[in-house]
Each structure stands twice: as structure tokens, then as C-alpha cells.
Amino acid sequence: MSEYFWLIPFFPAVSSLILVIFGRWLPKKYVSIQAPLAVFLSFLFGLKAFLSLNQSHLETEGPALVKTLFSWIHSGQFQIDFTFWFDPLTAVMVLVVSGVGFIIHVYSVGYMAEDRSYTRYFSLLNLFTFAMLLLVMSQNVVLMFVGWEGVGLCSYLLIGFWFEKPAAASAGKKAFIVNRIGDAAFILGIFFLIINLKTASFPEINHALLSGQVSPALATLIGLLLFIGATGKSAQIPLYVWLPDAMEGPTPVSALIHAATMVTAGVYMVSRFNLLYSYSSAASDVIAIIGALTAVYAGTIALTQNDIKRVLAYSTISQIGYMFLGCGVGAYAAGMFHLYTHAFFKSLLFLAAGSVMHALSGELDMRKMGGLKKYLPLTYPTFLIGAITIAGVPFFSGFFSKDAILTQCYAQGKYLLWALGLVGAVITAFYMFRLIFLTFHGQERFSAEVRHHLRESPPVMTIPLIILAFFSVVAGYVGLPVVFGHNLNWFEQFLEPVIKGKAEAHLTLSMEWLLIIVSVAVALTGIALAYLLYQKSPLLPHQLVRRFPRFYRLLLNKYYVDEIYEAAFVQPLVRGSEAIYYGFDLPVIDGAVNGSARLTAFFGRILSLFQTGQVRDYALIFLIGVALILGLVIF
Amino acid sequence: MAEKMAAFLFFLFAIVSLAAIMGMIFSRHQAHNALFLAVAFTALGGLFALLNAPFIAAVQIIIYAGAIMVLFIFVIMMIDLRQPLPAAKKRWIYWLGAGLMIVVLTELLFVLRSLPSVNSSAEPDFGSPRALGQILFTKYLYAFEITSILIVAALVGSLYLARRKEKD
């Protein structure tokens, strides 16, 4: 049955189509079953395909599961087909997307139960799943780009799901436009790739790279262009600005698209092109530097935010920075590992936050929460597990994946990046536990009205939380570091056939232990600081703010980057467009169109002068015609 | 001799008709115009006769000079035409038109240069009522019948149009 793996993207596609066409007449209960079921079927098929992956076959001949559905573009020598394949890298992505996607679909049944556009929501969520699966299962970069654009579209549609809210509508627009800027670079990268390598399919690209057809300069150019596209899709510096705004969308959307799947597409892409990036140290360095910088930068902003979802959004940006850091130093398996664990704990965090909001009748501001521990007996522990995991506490999955990245940084000799990673880890632990303390501990700062409606979420929402919490804990055990024994990193070994461009580096066992201890120390420091500031002496944060008001404001206002972009890019474009509109479009183009109408009217008016209503005049004109025609005939 | 006679008659009738029409053009009184026209039609009838079309000549005189002109005169009588016409505006354009007509005339005459000068009509009863009737009731029967319907329609139409309206 694994030869039917190519059906994986089509289950959600068909489901989405059915919901779009017939949605109006389908009962809610039916939709609640069909939409998640479609994703579950994708997961099952993915699982079967995963189990059928044969290691030795992959090493020698590449993936066994390849299926071309039809020949798509055929131009002379150049051909692009609609081809799916299933190799280990794809397997990781498919299982994550369909697995976590399924859980989030189930959660959404509860969360969106009272929304009046219930069916539209699920049709879009299914459509997104289809596009994402298309992205990760495509065998060539052009088909991948189709999926890339598709998820961007669904992101826009889902962020602006409540489009009657102006904030949501403009957030959707912002996401799409910023993404588009990245996509422009991505397309350029594809063009350069196709022009120089005459192919777009991954196996052929790798073949060309191995046979020396690609100069480092070309690899750098293509790599950088593709990466710029990734900064847009995966919200890194400089194109991350859409992700915090994207929190206007429903919380499950934030969990699925802006935590677990779409934003990780950039990481997948870089991993897919690992051989290309290994040929360009410049591009890889850029990726690593931007990843590290983004990790710290976004973390600092998360420190001061009061909106619970904004904190998580900046946290996502920061964590993806770690993934790119891993890929940038050549540790693609580590980057993918973090992608995999992050999918679990970040979606857990978002869904749990959604549960909190649901319980508090939609409150987002942490300043109006507090002491929820005793009211939410299921949400609190799962949220806490998520926080512990992301902070990097040992034996939870986040620790294994983050540590893998940082160890590889150090092993490659990139000490500065490693240090930045550590700084980011402290900040991460700190802001995460700040969130925990503010939300669940301390004084209750919400109104009596909210208190009245406060209750734990229904099982359809809490069971997914429990499942995700479970995976957040255990998922890391597939990638044990060397200190626990050699060859226990099954994750890395699994991805071995695909990651041809990885960087080799080895450290002594004692060095590895040292690095682990440093990571743990850093995590615990962050937690302790948070405890100090928010539990033990809650007045301390306010004092700090008073001492450094400008610094605080800078962080709170996200370094004013949105305002800078607005002034530097948006306003000039708007003014320029207005100038062109008033200066050219209206007078010249409208003028031409209106002018031709006026010209016609003018000629009509002239001609109407001949219509005097008098028979004699008409006879005269007759006569002129007769004279002319006779003359023509005779002479 | 017959030739001379024919030529003389031709010129006679031609001059009469032309003179009558000139008179019609130059005269200002509608009644005079009508009478001039009647004379012209009669002369034309004579011309038809010269052309071996006796039946047509008779029809021309009876219908045209007799019926149509009488209709004209009836209408002229019913209309009060004593008011003089006001000063004409933009008269020049119509003189231009008249000149244009001369141009058309010239063009038409040009056409005539390529006319064959065959002089047939051998049958003795060419144009006689018998010959005409024969062809009318066989080959051109449809046209004949339809024309009669046309006449009825014109009759009813003009009766209806010109009726006196009741004053209510």
C-alpha cells in the first residue's frame, strides 16, 4: 500500500474541495468529522510510507517511492513534472504536518465550535494541509514553490479569517505582502538555478553539484536568494514583521501554521538544499548569523510583551532562528530535529494559550490574568510541560534538540554563535517562565465577570493538549546525544542518506559533557531569574522599568522596526503610487479612454449637424452621393 | 415621310413638355404649376405613343394627367395658399444643388455614349393592349395582383389619413 503514498496530499485537498462546494448544506457535525479525518488518512498513509523506507536502498539509489502524476512543463530540453517522492526528510515533515495537523484539527472542533464560519475555517485548514504536504513531497523546486505559495495564500486567508475586524484584515495583508517580497527573491533563485543547471528536480540538482558544474559563486547566489525567501516564509530578520501581527487569526491557526508547519518550510527548504549550501560557505555563514541574531533579538522583544500570544509569536521567531543556526553551521539534522520537537511543544503552547483565552472569555493580556493554576487543572500542567521543554530542561525534548544545535556550533568552531545561542537560551527560559508566573501564579487580576465564566476547556480541547504534552516529553528520545552512547541518535542516522552536505566535527566526550552542563545551567538560570522577578519579588520588574525606561520602551515597541519599515518602505511606495496615480493614471490613461469617448461624441455632434430634419437637405446629400458614385462608375 | 413626321412630332412633344416644366419651375402659383404639369404629362403621353406604346400612352394620359393631377388640384383647392412665402434662408445651397443636378445630367449623358443603336421591334402589335395584356396576365401575374392590393391599401390609407376628425 505504500506505493499509494502519493495520495497523501490529496485527502485534505478533496476534503477542502467538498467543503468549499457543498459546505453550505453540510451539517456541522459532519464537517467536524470529515476535515480531521482527511488529515488523519494522510497521517496513516505517511506512516505506512515511512515504515517502508529502506535504508540501504536509499543510500544507493535514492528513494524508492517516487511517483510522477503528469508531465507539467515541457519546453525543449527542459522538463518539470508533477512528481512526488518520499525520502527520510520528507517523511519527517509529512509525519509532523499530518500528525500535529490532525491534533490541531481536533482541537479546532472545540475551539471554533461557536464560530459562524465554521465550515470555511475547516476548508481553509484542509487546503493549507494540502499545500504544505505538496511542498514537502515535491521532487522538484518548482512544484515545491507551488506549495510554498499555497501555504502563503492559506496563511493570508486564515490570518484574516475574521475579516470584518480591520486589524485581522490588515494583518493578513501584511503577511502576504511581506511573504511576497521574500518570494520574489525565491523565484529569482529558482531562475538562476534553472538557467545554470538546466533542471529543477532535486536529484538532478545534487548530481550537478557533485559533478562540479556549480561554482561557489553561483551556489552562493542561489543559496542566498533562496534563503531570503526563507526569511520571509519562516519569519527571520528582516522579514519577520508579519508573524506577531498574524496572531489576529484564530489560535489553532497560530499553532498549526505559525508554529509547527508553514514557518518551518524555510528550514525544510534549506535542509533539502543542504548539498548546495555546503558548497557555499558564505551563504551558510549568512544563514547561521541571521539565525543566531534572530534568536536573541526576538527573545529580547518577547521579554516585555504583555499579550500572551505575542510572547509565543516572538518565541517562535526565536526558535526558528535556532533551526537556521543549526543548518547554517552544517548541522542540518540538528536543525531538523529542533523543527520536529518544536512542532510539538510550540503547538502545545499555543493551544494551551488558546485554552486559557477560551476559559477567560477571550482575554489575551497577561496583566489581567494570574492565579489560574487552580482553575485550569488540565491546561496548567500541559502548559507547564511546554514551558519546561522550550526552556531546555534536560530529559524533555527541547533540551535534546537545542543542545544538539549548540554542541555542533561549538564543534564547528563558531564560538560567537554558540555564545549567542546560549544568551538566547537564557532569555527563552526567562520569558517563558515569566509567562507561566504571570498567567497561572500570583494574584488574580481578572474581573468578577470573567471569574464567573471561568472553567476548564472541554475534552475535545484538553485531550490534544495532553497528547502534545506527552510527545513534547518523549519525542526527544529519538535523538540522544553522544554522551549517552554512540549511535543512539536515531534521528540523525535516519536522515543520513539525505543530508549529504553536513559538516563533520567531533568533540571529546568530556567536552560534550561540559557543553551539556553549560546548557542546563543556562536554562536553570533563566528559570530562576523569572522566579525571582515574578514570583518572589513582583515589584522588582516595575523598579527595573523605572530605572531603564527608554530601554524598556524600545523592547516593548519591538525596536520600532514596524515604524521604521513603514517610513522607509511603505510610505515611499504609497506616495509613489499616489503620485503615479494622480500624475499618470488619471490624466493619461483615463484621459485617453475618456478622450476617445469625447472624440466620438464630438464627431457625433458634427454629424448631427447634417440631420436638419429637412427633406430638401437630405435630398441634397442624396444627390451628392449619386453624383459621386456615378462619377466613380463612369470615369 | 413617316420619318419626318416622327421627328417633327418628337420635337413638338419634347418642346412642349420641356416648356411646361420650365413654366412649372418658374411659376409661383401652385395651381398654375399643376396645370403646367398636366400639359407636360400629356406631351409625354404623345411621346409614348411615338415609341410604339399606345396602351401606355393611354394609361399615362388617363391616370397621370387625368387622375393624379386632379388629385393635386383637389388638394390645392383645399389648402389656403394665399400667404406669401417668407424670405428664404440659406438659398445658395439649393442653387448649388441645382448645379449638382446638372453635373448628374452630364454624367448620365456620358453613359449614353455607349448605347447601341439597334432599331428592332419587328412585331406589328408590339405595345398593343393585346400583347401587353397577354404578358401581364401570364409572366407578370404576381406583380399585377400585388399591385392591386397595393392600390387598395393606398386607398384605405389615404381615406383614413385625410378624414375629418370629430370635434369633441
Place this chain on the structure above:
Amino acid sequence: MPPASFFILSCVLFSMGGVAFLIKRDLITQFMAIEIMLNGANLALVAAAKLWGSLAGQVLVFFVITVAAAEAAVGLAIILLIYRQKKNIRSEEINQLKG
């Protein structure tokens, strides 16, 4: 008599009818001018019938005369109506279809 002269005469008649139509300013006389033009055509037809020895020309003239009569009846009725409406028959004043 050469047939050409008949044709010349018919052309002259036709043109004079046209001239009369353009110059005159009252409806009745203009209508009469039209009748002249018709007659010019009739003359040409009859001459042609003789020239080519076909009675079709005369038959056509027969019909032309008939139709002219019908037309004259209806036309004059209309002129009467116009007179009743406007109390004169100046063709210059009939311009309701202007523009």
C-alpha cells in the same frame, strides 16, 4: 428617330425634376417635381423597351404609373394633415426630426 434622343430627353426631364425639387419651398410643388422625375424614368423605360424589343419595359412603366398613383394619394393625404396641423405647407418648417 434615333432612340438616343429619347434617352437624352429623359435625362433632361429627370434633372429638371431634381432641380425643381431642390429649389422649391412648398410641399405640393416639390411633390410634383418628384412626379416629373418618375416620368423621366418612365420615358427611358419605354424607349428601352422599343430599343431591345422587349415588352418588359412597358410592363414596368405600367406598374410605375400605378404605384405613383397610390403614392400620390397617400402623399397628398399626408400633406393635407400637415396643412391642418401647421396651417401652411412650407417644407422648411418641417424639421421635427432635427438632430
